Amino acid sequence: MQSPPTTPSKRNTSPSLFFRCLDLVLPWLTPQELAMASLTCTTLCNLSKSITLRRASDASRSLEPHPIPFRNSLDQHPYAYFIYTPSSLTPSSSSSSLLRQPWGSSHYESDSDTRTETSSLRFVDESGNCASSGCECAETCEDGKEGCPCVVGFAGFDGVVFECGPSCGCRLSCGNRLTQTGIQVKLKIVRDRRKGWGLYADQFIPKGRFVCEYAGELLTTKESRLRQEMYDELSSGGHFSPALLVVREHLPSKKACLRLNIDATRIGNVSRFINHSCDGGNLSTALVRSSGALLPRLCFFASDDIKVDEELTFSYGETRLNSKGLRCFCASSCCVGILPSEQT
Numbered sequence: 001m002q003s004p005p006t007t008p009s010k011r012n013t014s015p016s017l018f019f020r021c022l023d024l025v026l027p028w029l030t031p032q033e034l035a036m037a038s039l040t041c042t043t044l045c046n047l048s049k050s051i052t053l054r055r056a057s058d059a060s061r062s063l064e065p066h067p068i069p070f071r072n073s074l075d076q077h078p079y080a081y082f083i084y085t086p087s088s089l090t091p092s093s094s095s096s097s098l099l100r101q102p103w104g105s106s107h108y109e110s111d112s113d114t115r116t117e118t119s120s121l122r123f124v125d126e127s128g129n130c131a132s133s134g135c136e137c138a139e140t141c142e143d144g145k146e147g148c149p150c151v152v153g154f155a156g157f158d159g160v161v162f163e164c165g166p167s168c169g170c171r172l173s174c175g176n177r178l179t180q181t182g183i184q185v186k187l188k189i190v191r192d193r194r195k196g197w198g199l200y201a202d203q204f205i206p207k208g209r210f211v212c213e214y215a216g217e218l219l220t221t222k223e224s225r226l227r228q229e230m231y232d233e234l235s236s237g238g239h240f241s242p243a244l245l246v247v248r249e250h251l252p253s254k255k256a257c258l259r260l261n262i263d264a265t266r267i268g269n270v271s272r273f274i275n276h277s278c279d280g281g282n283l284s285t286a287l288v289r290s291s292g293a294l295l296p297r298l299c300f301f302a303s304d305d306i307k308v309d310e311e312l313t314f315s316y317g318e319t320r321l322n323s324k325g326l327r328c329f330c331a332s333s334c335c336v337g338i339l340p341s342e343q344t
């Protein structure tokens with residue numbers, strides 16, 4: 001028996017094509033849009049639920065080596081919404097192209113292009129040659145087999161760690177690129193009644209181990225001051241958690257300092273969930289400079305052995321005596337009761 005010819009219009013409206021289209025479109029929606037869509041029919045309601053479950057199972061959207069799940073046994077928030085970047089982005093790369101990012105689809109794959117964003121920035125001297133800001137091991141690195149010869153010469157100098165970078169001949173597996181292969185330790189994001197979300201260890205992390213980079217949008221000082229003002233106002237009403245960090249690197253001359261403004265509020269990685277502790281917490285920060293990269297990166301290392309299920313914290317800085325300051329709930333014995341805030 002001959003099967004009846006299928007008309008193009010019938011093929012275009014087949015339910016499976018319809019579901020596949022939805023599965024492509026829905027992951028681009030914000031939580032509010034997804035909630036609206038789920039009100040329209042049972043199909044969209046079920047699809048929205050599965051997207052929500054997938055979002056809650058990995059904050060990093062498969063952009064890190066291990067999934068980093070949200071855990072919430074307190075209220076109705078299954079996850080926090082933001083745009084994920086494994087490393088910091090310059091304003092030009094973060095402006096228009098990253099207003100949305102698919103998250104929660106059943107079949108999109110990790111796109112690691114963003115990982116190389118800052119490491120591909122280079123110093124170029126007047127003759128157009130690439131000037132190195134760190135080591136110059138060139139092709140002498142043995143891809144980490146023997147460890148990189150630059151490690152001994154540069155690591156730990158003056159509070160700044162030096163790594164191989166774009167101007168070195170070695171690959172990512174080189175022993176002197178410890179902070180460049182993403183978050184290798186297992187982490188989770190846990191909801192707290194008073195502090196909101198917080199970043200926790202999901203495995204034992206030995207003292208000295210690299211944990212994560214503080215990644216976000218790199219802002220000019222003018223833009224960071226404007227955003228800080230806006231964030232101060234929004235957070236005074238509660239229900240808003242800004243993640244704008246200002247870091248100052250004193251240059252060798254000691255006469256000048258480099259100011260890095262990293263805003264992870266809208267675009268960032270899981271470091272945006274690290275809460276403050278007045279006792280300094282269990283993370284220490286270091287600026288990591290890699291050879292051939294223009295800007296240093298702010299990285300967190302375990303300052304002590306960290307147990308599984310322990311919250312990861314660091315000190316946001318000195319507390320400014322400010323009557324409008326937010327209450328601190330770090331619970332450390334030296335807690336001063338107020339969260340430090342940036343003096344812009």
Ligand SMILES: C[S@@+](CC[C@H](N)C(=O)[O-])C[C@H]1O[C@@H](n2cnc3c(N)ncnc32)[C@H](O)[C@@H]1O
Pocket residue numbers: 080194195196197198235240241242243244272273274275276277326327328329330339
């Ligand atoms: C970088 S965010 C950290 C993640 C944040 N808890 C969240 O839910 O997204 C900074 C904000 O977290 C909250 N926070 C951080 N440390 C805190 C602490 N020790 N006590 C109370 N709130 C804290 C404050 O709202 C602060 O503005």
